[in-house]
Amino acid sequence: MKLVLTYSLVFLCGILGVFMLFNASANPEKLILGKWKETDWKFETGIAFAADIAAASKAKVTQPEFSFHRAEDWEFLPGGHLRLKIAGQQELLTWRIKGRGHVLQIQYGNDRIENYQLTVLDNNKMILNAESDVQARGISQLIFEREKSETYAQKIQ
């Protein structure tokens, strides 16, 4: 009996600890909601010619495949919808968060899927890592800042 109690207590403590961690943190699916503005993007340091490629891409000499080059304003809506503003026009896509909350998946209407690593996601900043072997073998990093007027996440919380 004593043994059963000890085991139950240990398991309960473990489960309680996990739930406490859950409660102490924000769900990425809720945290991501709102308007984000792309402020910068760069190739990770240490990759050969990264600076040159980044400069060339920014100057539109080359056209990488990822959507972040077409839209600078992203709006994550509830229900898995993503509104991109491209040259004054809007495009509606779908978004999902996968894994342990570390992968952002964006799906286009034509079933094209882009996966980004959610490296940083907090109330003010979001950093996505997109692996691109189209332009260069390396990892490009996208840096977003939350638009101040946005209150989606705050409303939900």
Place this chain on the structure above:
Amino acid sequence: MLRKYSNSRTLGDNIRLGVLTAFSAGMVNIASLLLFFSFSSNITGHYAILAAELVKGNLYQAAVVLGWIFLFFFGGFVSNMFVIHLNKKNTYVAHAIPIVLEIICLVAVGIYGQFFYNETLIETEAMLALMLFAMGLQNGLTASISNFAVKTTHLTGITTDLGILFSMFTHKEYRNNKEMKGKAILLLSIAAAYLAGAVVSGITYMHMGFRLFYVVSLFLVVVIFYDFYKLKLFRYLSNKRSKTQAIQLESLSNRLPDIPEQKKKRTQEEVPAY
């Protein structure tokens, strides 16, 4: 595969069990990686991720990973509980229950994924949790009943053991050691089966999606029914043999009318009851 325990198992028993379960684990691991962007059968990586998430202050992700690690541990715990508590009553049932539970978990993932999955984060995490529990069950069972000779959900230990074994084979005395050769064959078979399962899963995932989990479950059903069939077959053959013996004795006694009735009766009683 499941009837025998610990040292009474033969190399063949371990190879059959290892190959089938490693193939299933390889399939599950790659399916989870492709569908959910996370591994479900190797835990070492999850410990590293847990540490990284804690360092970065991502408590949510840390909680998720901690929960997954706990479920893998709990799978091993539950598996061995069945093995040690039911082994004396019925070895086959004690060893089959964890596999049945694993099948239930994987079929649940398959059905939910195929018909109800809305791709929300909580669903993804819950399904991965079920898969990790299933892999914990499998690893716990195979390790427990084979005296830790067979571990099929991850290859770190196996690769290390293979490295050691192959270095030992540089000595002639070890090269001729039957037991060590058998171990090398077992470990190579497990590694090859895991890799084959992973490749098959990667190829078929595009066409099958969540139905892949039904295929994995089928392999596990083979593990269960292989022994069940052998037990049944053994019983059938034993019964048939005893019946034939009884008929032969009866016809023999009929042909010998001089044998007193009492002796005839005793002859029939001596037929062993199976």
